[in-house]
Every structure is written in structure tokens, then in C-alpha cells.
Amino acid sequence: MFQIRIHGRGGQGVVTAAEILSVAAFDEGRHAQAFPSFGSERTGAPVVSFCRFDDREIRTHEPVMEPDAVIIQDVTLIHQVDLFSGLSSDGYVLINTSNGFSDLGFGDFFDHYRPERLMTCPATEIALEHLGRPLPNAALLGGFAALTGELTWDAIDKAVREHFSGPVGERNAIAAKAAFDYVDSKIKETARASTN
Amino acid sequence: MLRQIEGSKAIAETVALCRPEVVCAYPISPQTHIIEAVGAMVKEGTLAPCEFINVESEFAAMSVAIGASATGARAYTATASQGLLFMMEAVYNAAGLGLPIVMTLANRAIGAPINIWNDHSDAMAVRDSGWIQLFAESNQEASDLHVQAFRLAEELSVPVMVCVDGFILTHAVEGVDLLDQSFVDAFLPPYEPRQMLDTEAPVSIGAMVGPEAFEEVRYLAHLRQLDALERIPAIASEFFEATGRESGGLVRPYRTDDADTVIVAMGSVLGTLKDAVDARRDLGERVGVLGVTSFRPFPSEAVRDALASARQVVVIEKAFSIGAGGVLSNDIAIAIHHEQTLLRTVVAGLGGRAITRRSLEKVLEEASRDELATLTFLDLDRDAVDRERARMQATRRSGPSAENLLRDRATVAPKVRA
Numbered sequence: 001m002f003q004i005r006i007h008g009r010g011g012q013g014v015v016t017a018a019e020i021l022s023v024a025a026f027d028e029g030r031h032a033q034a035f036p037s038f039g040s041e042r043t044g045a046p047v048v049s050f051c052r053f054d055d056r057e058i059r060t061h062e063p064v065m066e067p068d069a070v071i072i073q074d075v076t077l078i079h080q081v082d083l084f085s086g087l088s089s090d091g092y093v094l095i096n097t098s099n100g101f102s103d104l105g106f107g108d109f110f111d112h113y114r115p116e117r118l119m120t121c122p123a124t125e126i127a128l129e130h131l132g133r134p135l136p137n138a139a140l141l142g143g144f145a146a147l148t149g150e151l152t153w154d155a156i157d158k159a160v161r162e163h164f165s166g167p168v169g170e171r172n173a174i175a176a177k178a179a180f181d182y183v184d185s186k187i188k189e190t191a192r193a194s195t196n
Numbered sequence: 197m198l199r200q201i202e203g204s205k206a207i208a209e210t211v212a213l214c215r216p217e218v219v220c221a222y223p224i225s226p227q228t229h230i231i232e233a234v235g236a237m238v239k240e241g242t243l244a245p246c247e248f249i250n251v252e253s254e255f256a257a258m259s260v261a262i263g264a265s266a267t268g269a270r271a272y273t274a275t276a277s278q279g280l281l282f283m284m285e286a287v288y289n290a291a292g293l294g295l296p297i298v299m300t301l302a303n304r305a306i307g308a309p310i311n312i313w314n315d316h317s318d319a320m321a322v323r324d325s326g327w328i329q330l331f332a333e334s335n336q337e338a339s340d341l342h343v344q345a346f347r348l349a350e351e352l353s354v355p356v357m358v359c360v361d362g363f364i365l366t367h368a369v370e371g372v373d374l375l376d377q378s379f380v381d382a383f384l385p386p387y388e389p390r391q392m393l394d395t396e397a398p399v400s401i402g403a404m405v406g407p408e409a410f411e412e413v414r415y416l417a418h419l420r421q422l423d424a425l426e427r428i429p430a431i432a433s434e435f436f437e438a439t440g441r442e443s444g445g446l447v448r449p450y451r452t453d454d455a456d457t458v459i460v461a462m463g464s465v466l467g468t469l470k471d472a473v474d475a476r477r478d479l480g481e482r483v484g485v486l487g488v489t490s491f492r493p494f495p496s497e498a499v500r501d502a503l504a505s506a507r508q509v510v511v512i513e514k515a516f517s518i519g520a521g522g523v524l525s526n527d528i529a530i531a532i533h534h535e536q537t538l539l540r541t542v543v544a545g546l547g548g549r550a551i552t553r554r555s556l557e558k559v560l561e562e563a564s565r566d567e568l569a570t571l572t573f574l575d576l577d578r579d580a581v582d583r584e585r586a587r588m589q590a591t592r593r594s595g596p597s598a599e600n601l602l603r604d605r606a607t608v609a610p611k612v613r614a
Binding site for chain 1: 200202334361363364365367368369370371464465466467468470471550551552553554
């Protein structure tokens, strides 16, 4: 089972992101589940959504307590919400920001984590460029696929286009691909740096 | 066709396959996407002939369903929480009149304090109304149950409530194998009303009945529910033959055969519970689960059989009778009626508190060590309760408890060290 928790703010498509991930996993023949953290949704308020997928039937309906990956759609949540609760030291972190991971003021918090699994991605900038709107969710899903390898790019591409039909789907898919390429190249860069 | 779909939408599509002729609802929170989706299908003409009636309140929603059903139409509505309570009088009337309305209840807590999250308080509030109440374990079952519900309701002339955990199921996107129209058409024949408001053959429905016949009317309603104890498993087994899916039925045992302790529960917690039981089984504990699908009628005999060899029975309930204890537990106690069985109640998940596998495993562990108290409240913050009790003792004007507890809780979110 692979479990993802997505943190963002109301209006950023946090719930939609989890749903698209679950559709992508479903399209790849896996069992998948996505659900919001149930609250009174208000624009700008912290929102959490969850996605889990597995090769076996998923029976549980508990929230994701021990995520394998955390996606942060809004960097301003870092000092407000307990974002990394339950994340194991093997876990993945993808944060939407144009800063690097080490610029975010985490101090030694991530010392025991695997650095190649901690990633930032300027998803809002990418979204502004391709959608003209600051909606980072689809872009981050591309970044997630590149970072974790848990879902293929094709599955993300198809699920994004399925969810946002027509030209909006096309633009979101392009944004997702841009983020995929960005994260992919950062991973390769890091790998090169560590072998040199 | 297997689709990755939100629970509410899967239910809406299944309801549409049942060809309801009148759908009435009051589209305000608390509601789900079910009514929204059914309404859209009526507007698009994909669900036709069907009249969608946007009413002015929940009370009107059930009243219109009663009127529609009394004219011989297949009627459907959905509600939750306070909405159900607002329609309470009409809920009793629908059952008293023997009108086969089907209603989805997206189970949610009841205020005060205001709370929109899941528990079973709403369903429990109408448990004596005469409606059949079926609880879904998953979105697959929630969808399938609606087809069975219309069939059951119309065969017996009893309204059926399909209880689906609000948010946990209704808002979850999962794989659901949706039925096809030809199957539903064959499974669910056109509605043949036993009674009908008809200008060609006029009758009165719902006249005053005094002491001379009221008890008999109620007893007949009881007999129809007893008939349902035969029909529910029969319909579920017919459904299984055709689809291969175990949806519906009276009770569903899981690893109970040699179980020393059996946990009884209803609804979506059963999935998490099965995972917890598998984990405890791996550690050698003899534990099992009994899911109760039919809460009304209560399947006493099936429950008794399923729990016959258990030394200890633990009932996990998402509601309780304040001042008394477990509601489901009470029915279980009457059903098993042997004093040597230890019966424990765990109240859990109130107002949407997450029931985690970890907490469930703790319950199972305590149960296997015989350390579980008669009545436990899962993950209760005892310190918070004690603080409020102390405040109440210290001063007369201690203020509203709910707000006091919230103020206590308002700790700053744990910060990542900067």
C-alpha cells in the first residue's frame, strides 16, 4: 500500500488532486481510494486530502496516519500545520515553492530523511505560465510521479485530461508535464552530483 | 462497469438505474452530492420519466415522497443528520402508511454542538419508526443496496433507509462496479402498489384509527418487518447469484469460526476493523468480526447463531443512548441472552472522530486480556473532561461546556523548528 497526504488551502484543488491520483492508480489496474479531510471547506483555510493505492483490495477507511508521501501545495502552511506527522524517514516530500528545500528553514528536522526524496517544485509559477491561474494541483501530480515513480507519467496525463476536459485539461496536462520534467531533471542533477 | 467514482455519485447513478418517478429533496447542508447528481440527470433527460421536486424543507421532502408514493409512483429522497430530524414526523408517517419510499441517509451527527461529521446518531433517532434500516460497509455495497432496497420496499410495502457513513463513504472516491440497466430492470420489476390514490377507485389512506385497531396496525407493521428477515437474505442471495457480490443480507461474519472474541459493528468501520483483526490474528489472538447489515429488522436469530461460540462480544457503536449506553449493544444483549457471554460496548467515532486501526487494535488487545470495561469511549480525552468538570465545580457561571473544551483545545499547531 502506498499512502499520500496532500496539504493545501481551500480553493487550491487539494481534494481534486487526491481524486486525480486515485484515478491514475485505478487506470493502472490498482485499487485506489481518495477522500478529503472532512471539514467545512472555506477558501484559504487549511485543507487536507488523502489517497492510498494498493495491489490488494483496500478495506480501511481511516485517514492516512502514516503517509509514504506528503505533497504541500501551499508553502505558507509549513509553520502552521503539522505537515509531516507520521511520515517515515523513507518518505517522500514534495513542496510547492520556487525555493530550494534547504532554504525553507527546516533546520535539522529532515536530517534522518533521504535527501533525494525531499523535493521542491515551483508549481504555482508553472501553473501561472500554462493555465494563467495559480492552481498548482495538477502540476504537483506530475512532480509526484517523477519524484516517487509510483505512478507513470502516462497515467497522470490521462487522469488529468479526464478530470479537466477540453482545453483546460490540455493546459493542466502541459503544466503537469513541465513539473514532471522539472523534478525529473532535479533528481538526475542530484544523482550526478552525488556520483561525482 | 468498474469505475473510480465518488460514493455519492455511484449511489446517484444506481438510484437512477432504479427508475424513480419522483425525487424530492431539500438541497441544503447537510446533504451530499447524491441529490445534486440525480437532479442533474433529470434535467439532462437521462433519468426520464422522473419528476424532480425541489421542496422548501426536509419536512416537505418526506411529505412529498409520501404523496408521490401514495399515488403509486416510485419515490426516492436523501437526507442526513438534522435534516432527518426535521422530517421525523413524516418519517414515522411513511412507515405507518406502509409506503415503499427509499431514502439514503448519509449518516451524520446531530447537534448541538453543531457538527457536520459522521456518526450514527441520526439513524438511531429513527430506529423505532418502522423503516427498514440497512447499513453499507463500502461504497460498492452502498450502491448495490439501493437496488435491493427498492425491491424489498415494494415487495413488502415498507419504506427502506439505506444508511451510508457520511463523508467517510459519501465523499470517498473508490472503485465501484456499477450495475447495468438491463440487470436492474430484470431485478427490480415495475412497482405494483398495494394501495393507491386513484380517482377511478377512490380510497382513504391515513385516516384516524382509534384504540379499536391501532395496536393491530402496529403489529401488522411488525409482521412485515419479520417478513423482511426472510426477504433480505433471499434478495441478497439472488443478487449474489447474478453479480457474484456479497452485498446486503442480515449479518456478515468475518473470521468468527473459532473466535474467542467477536467485534460487532455497522457501516464503514468494518473495513478498518477487518484489517485490525487480521493483524491481531497474526499475533495469535482468536478474534473475529460480525457486521450487522440489517439493523431494522434486527436479525436476532442470525446474530445469536453467529455469536454462539464467542466467549466475549465487543460492540463498537457510533452512537449511544445518553444516560444508558450502547443502542446496538442492547439489541445484541437481547439476541444472545446467555449470561456467560461477556458483553462490552465501545462508543467510537462520535462527531467524525477518526476510528484508527491502531485504536481498534488496542481495543482488541485489551479485549483478549479481558481488560475492557463494560462501557468504553474510544480515544476519549479524559483530561479535557476532568478540566471541565473541575471548572463546573469551581464556579457556578462556568459557561458553555462545548466552547470551554474548544478553548482548551486551541493549542498552536506543532511547529517545525525554524
